[in-house]
Amino acid sequence: MKNKILVTGGAGYIGTHTCIALHEAGYEIVVYDNLSNSSREAINRVSNLIGQPIEFIKGDIRDAEAMRNVFSSHHFFGVIHFAGLKAVGESVAKPLLYYNNNVSGTITLLEIMAEYGVKNLVFSSSATVYGDPETLPIDENSKRSCTNPYGQSKLAVEYILEDLTVSDNSWSLIALRYFNPVGAHSSGQIGEDPNDVPNNLMPYISQVAVGKLDKLNIFGNDYPTVDGTGVRDFIHVTDLAQGHVAALNYLEGQINTGKRDSVGFLPINLGTGKGTSVLELVTAFSKVSGQPIPYKFAERRAGDIASCYASADKAKNLLDWQAKLSITDMCQDSWRWQRMNPNGYYIK
Ligand code: NAD
Ligand code: UD1
Numbered sequence: 001m002k003n004k005i006l007v008t009g010g011a012g013y014i015g016t017h018t019c020i021a022l023h024e025a026g027y028e029i030v031v032y033d034n035l036s037n038s039s040r041e042a043i044n045r046v047s048n049l050i051g052q053p054i055e056f057i058k059g060d061i062r063d064a065e066a067m068r069n070v071f072s073s074h075h076f077f078g079v080i081h082f083a084g085l086k087a088v089g090e091s092v093a094k095p096l097l098y099y100n101n102n103v104s105g106t107i108t109l110l111e112i113m114a115e116y117g118v119k120n121l122v123f124s125s126s127a128t129v130y131g132d133p134e135t136l137p138i139d140e141n142s143k144r145s146c147t148n149p150y151g152q153s154k155l156a157v158e159y160i161l162e163d164l165t166v167s168d169n170s171w172s173l174i175a176l177r178y179f180n181p182v183g184a185h186s187s188g189q190i191g192e193d194p195n196d197v198p199n200n201l202m203p204y205i206s207q208v209a210v211g212k213l214d215k216l217n218i219f220g221n222d223y224p225t226v227d228g229t230g231v232r233d234f235i236h237v238t239d240l241a242q243g244h245v246a247a248l249n250y251l252e253g254q255i256n257t258g259k260r261d262s263v264g265f266l267p268i269n270l271g272t273g274k275g276t277s278v279l280e281l282v283t284a285f286s287k288v289s290g291q292p293i294p295y296k297f298a299e300r301r302a303g304d305i306a307s308c309y310a311s312a313d314k315a316k317n318l319l320d321w322q323a324k325l326s327i328t329d330m331c332q333d334s335w336r337w338q339r340m341n342p343n344g345y346y347i348k
Pocket of ligand 2: 089220230301
């Protein structure tokens with residue numbers, strides 16, 4: 001058995017897939033989640049998939065006492081920190097909720113980690129911190145800027161992590177900047193379970209394919225892209241999960257070879273390096289599912305950018321990680337999850 005890892009937000013979409021990858025890589029895991037955007041059923045399914053119960057603690061990262069209880073009863077090598085709210089529109093309507101949950105919550109987590117001498121962290125950042133990129137592909141040194149409270153909360157946490165490593169170089173903090181996570185576990189047992197009507201493209205397409213929604217609105221067909229629709233770097237959630245295992249392996253490697261001080265604050269993109277347009281994704285999904293995906297062109301969505309895709313070189317060079325799964329795999333697995341679970345996990 002390898003080191004023990006605390007997974008905050010481990011009941012969520014990316015967290016559940018990462019728990020499986022961590023278990024397969026031999027890590028012992030403890031999941032801490034307040035279930036504000038997830039369900040116990042997700043944890044049950046992860047337990048079934050790995051063939052043993054997961055240690056799950058229901059709690060909030062802003063609750064210092066509850067966190068102290070967790071840290072005092074376990075010896076963690078580090079934390080993978082997924083816990084956070086992620087809906088851009090909601091963040092505009094409720095900025096205080098987002099800053100409180102995502103920024104204050106992370107500060108509380110870091111304070112408790114410091115108390116218990118746990119100084120290794122992998123943080124869920126986002127390509128959203130690059131705002132409207134000046135050049136493509138986007139590398140980690142690109143300018144950071146955000147236009148909505150969700151993005152600002154990710155950026156604020158990145159600055160906090162950076163300052164922390166300046167104050168004390170025994171912290172090793174990796175910020176993984178995810179591009180557009182899609183897809184589901186190949187078993188069809190776990191996947192993305194949006195509340196209400198999805199905001200993001202892939203769950204919207206899946207719900208049109210399964211007949212829950214009538215048609216897709218494609219936001220803008222006059223962007224300077226291959227076919228006028230937006231271009232994104234879609235990455236399979238299973239590849240993303242492996243990226244977290246690679247990040248932990250990297251941290252362990254640095255620490256075991258006496259190079260802890262060299263990690264500091266390390267931002268790394270997790271993307272495929274390839275852009276796919278909205279129309280290309282719709283066509284791929286329709287082909288894989290055998291279902292028509294009716295769509296109409298609509299106005300551009302406020303805050304959207306034309307194109308966004310990663311330079312994935314740093315992850316390859318430092319972490320020895322690269323995405324393996326294709327757009328077809330992403331569509332196949334999203335479709336399987338949607339078909340097998342037309343109402344998501346049911347139990348909220
Ligand atoms: P998710 O909502 O499915 O998972 C987040 C989990 O955190 C949920 O289970 C939720 O209940 C939990 N949580 C939220 N606030 C909490 C709190 N205060 N205390 C304890 N638990 C709390 O989202 P996801 O898609 O799995 O995203 C995971 C992380 O990755 C988030 O931080 C998100 O901002 C970031 N991210 C996601 C995407 C994406 O497209 N999904 C892209 C970039 C970054
Ligand atoms: C969005 C968020 C981003 C967040 C990411 C992952 C915005 C502006 N950005 O990114 O901060 O990190 O989700 O949660 O909300 N599209 C349609 N029709 C739809 C839905 C989407 O045409 O019904 C298009 C969009 O215009 C875009 C592309 O599909 O061109 C991808 O959209 P989406 O899946 O929402 O991801 P992002 O906008 O890249």
